[in-house]
Amino acid sequence: MTSNTPLQLLGGISVQQFLREYWQKKPLLIRQAIPDFQSPISPDELAGLSLEEEVESRLVLEHGEHPWELRRGPFAEDTYQNLPKRDWTLLVQAVDQFVPEVAELLEHFRFLPNWRIDDIMISYAAPGGGVGPHYDNYDVFLLQGYGKRRWRIGQMCDSESPLLEHADLKILADFAGTDEWVLEPGDMLYLPPRLAHFGTAEDECMTISVGFRAPSASEVLTHFTDFLAQFIPDEDRYSDADLTQQDDPYQIQSDALVRLKKLLAEHMGDERLLLTWFGQFMTEPKYPELVAGPDIDENELLNALEDGAVLVRNPSSRLAWSEIDLGLLLFASGQSRLLPAELRDLLKLICSADALHQDNLGQWLGNDEARTLLLELVKQGSLELADEE
Numbered sequence: 001m002t003s004n005t006p007l008q009l010l011g012g013i014s015v016q017q018f019l020r021e022y023w024q025k026k027p028l029l030i031r032q033a034i035p036d037f038q039s040p041i042s043p044d045e046l047a048g049l050s051l052e053e054e055v056e057s058r059l060v061l062e063h064g065e066h067p068w069e070l071r072r073g074p075f076a077e078d079t080y081q082n083l084p085k086r087d088w089t090l091l092v093q094a095v096d097q098f099v100p101e102v103a104e105l106l107e108h109f110r111f112l113p114n115w116r117i118d119d120i121m122i123s124y125a126a127p128g129g130g131v132g133p134h135y136d137n138y139d140v141f142l143l144q145g146y147g148k149r150r151w152r153i154g155q156m157c158d159s160e161s162p163l164l165e166h167a168d169l170k171i172l173a174d175f176a177g178t179d180e181w182v183l184e185p186g187d188m189l190y191l192p193p194r195l196a197h198f199g200t201a202e203d204e205c206m207t208i209s210v211g212f213r214a215p216s217a218s219e220v221l222t223h224f225t226d227f228l229a230q231f232i233p234d235e236d237r238y239s240d241a242d243l244t245q246q247d248d249p250y251q252i253q254s255d256a257l258v259r260l261k262k263l264l265a266e267h268m269g270d271e272r273l274l275l276t277w278f279g280q281f282m283t284e285p286k287y288p289e290l291v292a293g294p295d296i297d298e299n300e301l302l303n304a305l306e307d308g309a310v311l312v313r314n315p316s317s318r319l320a321w322s323e324i325d326l327g328l329l330l331f332a333s334g335q336s337r338l339l340p341a342e343l344r345d346l347l348k349l350i351c352s353a354d355a356l357h358q359d360n361l362g363q364w365l366g367n368d369e370a371r372t373l374l375l376e377l378v379k380q381g382s383l384e385l386a387d388e389e
Contacts, residue, residue, distance in 0.1 A: 007111070009033045009188070015111040024139060027153055028190040029181055034108070037186030039145035039206055040101035043124045046206065049092050049099075050075050054290065056093040060131045060169070063087055068132055070168040089129040089201075094286050096120040097315040102208075109141070109210060114351075115282045115320040115331075118211040125149070125201035133175035133198040135161070138214040140191050144183040147205025151189055152180040154196035161196075172196055183207075213282060227277040228267055238263055272324055279331035283318035290316035291333045293381035301375050301385075302365065309385050311356035311374065317382040321347045330373070332382040339373065346370055350377070355386075 003016040010018045011030035022028045050057035050073045057073030063084070064071075096103040102120055109117065118138070122145070123131075135157040142151065155176045162173040175196055182202060183189060191197055193214065199207065215223075240259055268274075285291045291314055305311075313319065317333045328339045330347050339347065346364050353360060356374075364370040377383040 003111075008035070009108050018111075022190060022192070024192045026192060027179075027195060030188045030190070032186045033143065033188035034186045037143075037145070039185070039208070040105065041095065041099055041122065041145075041206075043146065043204070043206060045099075046092055046095070046122055046124050047080055047090065049095065050079075050090060051077060052098075054287065055098060056287075058091045059083075059088060060091070060129075061088045062128070062130070062132075068164075068166060068169055068171060083126070086126045087128040089123055089125040089131055091121060091123045091131070093121050094119040094316075095122045097287070097290070100315070103315060105143070105208065106210070112212075115279075115318065116212045116214075118213045119286060121209045121211060122206060123209070124206050125199075125204070127201055127203050130198065130200045132164075132169065132171035133196055134170055134172055135194050135196045136191070136211070137193050137216070139193060139212045141210040142183070142189045142191065142199070143208040143210070144185050144187045145206040145208045146185060148182050148184055148202035149205045149207055150180060150182050150200045150202055152177045152198045152200075153191070154178055154198070157194050157196050215281065223281055224268075224274065224277050227280075228270075228273060231273065232267060272326075275322055275324065276329065276336050279320055279322060279329060280334050280336050283320055283331040284334035285316050285318060287316050288334070290314070291381040293377075293379045293384070296375070296378060296385075298371055298375050301378060302371070304385055305358050305361070305365070309357075309387055311378065311383045312354070312386050314381055314384050319351045319382065321351060332377055333380060335380065337373065337376070340369065343367075343370060343373070346373070350374075350383075356383070 004014045006012045006014055049055045053074050059071040061069040164171045164173050175198055320331045322329045327341050328347055330337045330339055
C-alpha cells in the first residue's frame with residue numbers, strides 16, 4: 001500500500017490526503033469504513049470484562065444519585081440487574097489487551113505510527129446513554145460496533161473552556177453544536193484533539209474508540225528531566241567564570257540567563273538521550289503488572305522452539321525501534337536495548353510479526369546476540385511462549 005492508495009477505512013481517500021487535510025485538523029465522517037462490520041465482542045462479554053479485577057472499567061449514569069454519577073469497577077455480577085432501562089454507559093479500557101479479536105482491529109490503523117496508538121476503549125450504552133459533551137486532548141477514531149449512536153460535534157476547546165462542577169467527569173458547561181450524524185455498525189468518525197463532541201445512544205449500542213498517545217509538554221519536561229538527571233554529574237553546575245563587577249549585587253542580570261540557558265541546552269539538546277527517554281516513555285505498558293516473564297534459560301527457550309512453540313507479543317507490552325549513530329535501539333515495555341546494526345531485520349520482525357517461530361527466525365537462532373535478545377524479551381515478559389496451534 002502506498003500513501004496515495006485510496007483506503008476504504010478512510011472513505012476512499014488516500015493516507016496522504018487524510019494526513020494532509022484531516023489528521024489533527026478537522027473531523028472526518030466515514031460511512032461503512034468497515035463494510036458489514038460485526039463487533040468482535042458482545043455486550044454481555046464486555047460486561048463480563050468489567051467484573052475482572054485487572055480490567056479498568058467505569059459506569060456513567062446521567063440520572064444516578066446525582067447528575068452524571070460515576071462508578072468505578074470492577075463491578076459485581078448483579079450490578080447490571082439493578083440499573084435503569086436507559087441513560088447509562090459502561091466504558092471498558094484497553095479491551096485490545098484482553099480480547100485478541102479486538103486487538104486485530106488495530107491492523108486497520110497501521111498507516112499511523114504504531115507507538116502513537118494508546119488502546120481500544122469500548123463503550124456499551126443503554127438507550128439515551130452517553131457521558132455528556134466533552135473533548136479529548138488526543139486523536140480518536142470512533143467506530144460504531146453495534147446499534148446506533150448519534151454524534152454531535154461542536155467548538156474547539158482548551159483548558160479555559162468552562163466545565164460543569166463535577167468531581168470526576170470533565171463535562172463541558174457550554175456545547176455549541178455544529179454538525180450531527182447517526183452512526184450505524186461499520187461507520188466511523190475521526191475526531192482531532194480538543195474538538196467538543198457529544199454522543200448519545202439511539203438504542204442499545206456499542207462504540208469502539210481507538211485512542212492515541214499524546215504526552216503533554218508538562219509530562220515531557222517532568223519525565224525527561226527526571227531521566228536526564230541520572231546522567232548528569234553533581235559537579236556539572238551553573239558557573240560564571242566570565243563574571244564582571246555589577247553596580248547592584250541584588251540584581252539578576254540578563255547575562256546570568258544566557259549562562260543558564262547554555263547549561264540547559266548542553267543537556268536538553270542531547271538527541272541520543274532524548275530518543276532513549278522518548279522510546280522508553282512511549283512504550284511504557286498501560287498496565288505494567290501484566291508484563292512479567294518466566295525465569296527461563298536459553299536452552300529451555302531453544303528447546304521449546306524446537307518442539308513447535310511460538311513467541312507472541314504480550315498484549316500488554318509495547319514495542320518500537322529506532323536508529324542512532326551507535327547502532328539500533330529497541331524499546332520494549334519501557335526499557336531500551338542498544339543493538340548492532342546487523343540485527344535490523346530481526347528487530348523489524350520482532351515488532352511486526354504475529355508470531356515468531358523456527359521458520360521465520362531461521363538463521364537468527366544461530367546468532368548469539370539474537371538469541372540473547374529473544375531470551376531477554378521473554379524473561380521481561382514482552383514476548384510470551386505459546387504452543388503452536
